Amino acid sequence: MSFFPINLNMAGRMVTVVGGGKIAERKTCKLLEAGALITMIAPDLSDKLAKLSEGGSIKHLPRNFKKGDLDGAFLAIAATSDRYANLAVADEAKNRGILVDVCDDPELSSFIMPAMMTRGDLVIAVSTGGKSPAMAKKIREQLEASFGPEYEQTLKLLGILREKLLTAKGNSAYNKALLSQLAAHDLPRMIKERRYDQLDHLLLKIFGSEFSISHLLEEEKDHQ
Ligand SMILES: C[C@@]1(CC(=O)O)c2cc3[nH]c(cc4nc(cc5[nH]c(cc(n2)[C@H]1CCC(=O)O)[C@@](C)(CC(=O)O)[C@@H]5CCC(=O)O)C(CC(=O)O)=C4CCC(=O)O)c(CCC(=O)O)c3CC(=O)O
Ligand SMILES: NC(=O)C1=CN([C@@H]2O[C@H](COP(=O)(O)OP(=O)(O)OC[C@H]3O[C@@H](n4cnc5c(N)ncnc54)[C@H](O)[C@@H]3O)[C@@H](O)[C@H]2O)C=CC1
Incomplete structure (x- = not known):
């Protein structure tokens, strides 16, 4: 089976997680980091999930799943140890057009969770x-070793630079050529090795005098 990757904006979205064991815990922690609002339905919770519930980070309904529990959910996760409960969640999600990850059954899932790593705005997902x-x-784990924290800093700088280019008047084919020219260089490495002079030189050469690092960071500060 082949799954199609998309990047969802989960901020403020409701997710119903059914089950409160170690698998529900792993999925819930990732979803909370993405800003989702979690309702968890399970008679028992893992220690960590119980703490999250006590602290008000998730809403917990301490009982078995029943029909109607997916009301208002954007996504659903079936992560119980009871095969039939997982099937009931999958069934309700399908009938209501809600995307569901059935943790013991990829065939029944409309989405599955990849292994993922982030460096600021860089997200790499593996399925x-x-x-x-x-x-x-x-x-x-191999990717984490190759893509270090320098990627977060590089993307911050590239984001500011691109925003400035795109908001300035100019033609997009020209911008595309300049941005591609920049991407051909190993910026993360320059940042990792703190070769800021070399980076500055490159920016000035490609984009002109208003694009030095100090210029870009100064303008960004003014915007905030
Ligand atoms: C279909 C999917 C649905 C879903 O969960 O979304 C699914 C299903 C199942 N996993 C099982 C087993 C294991 N899962 C892990 C680990 C992870 N599982 C994750 C995702 C997925 N697991 C989705 C497919 C992802 C893909 O391949 O594209 C990761 C990537 C992401 C995450 O969970 O957040 C996370 C690593 C996170 C990280 O470290 O980055 C380990 C390893 C470990 O725990 O160390 C094992 C044991 C070794 C092994 O089996 O390989 C079983 C059998 C259960 C049983 O034995 O009964 C099933 C059920 C079945 O296959 O039917
Ligand atoms: N997707 C994945 O990465 C993996 C999936 N699995 C599968 O995930 C499932 C859960 O595994 P674990 O978290 O390790 O189990 P667990 O035994 O730690 O937790 C099970 C949870 O389900 C709850 N539960 C049981 N019946 C319920 C019902 N009718 N309604 C609501 N909640 C109910 C329990 O209260 C408990 O909180 C299993 O089916 C297992 O095969 C297992 C390993 C990896």
């Missing part, structure tokens, strides 16, 4: 379509 979650995890 094996459910063939080998262990391999997805291993590849994620």
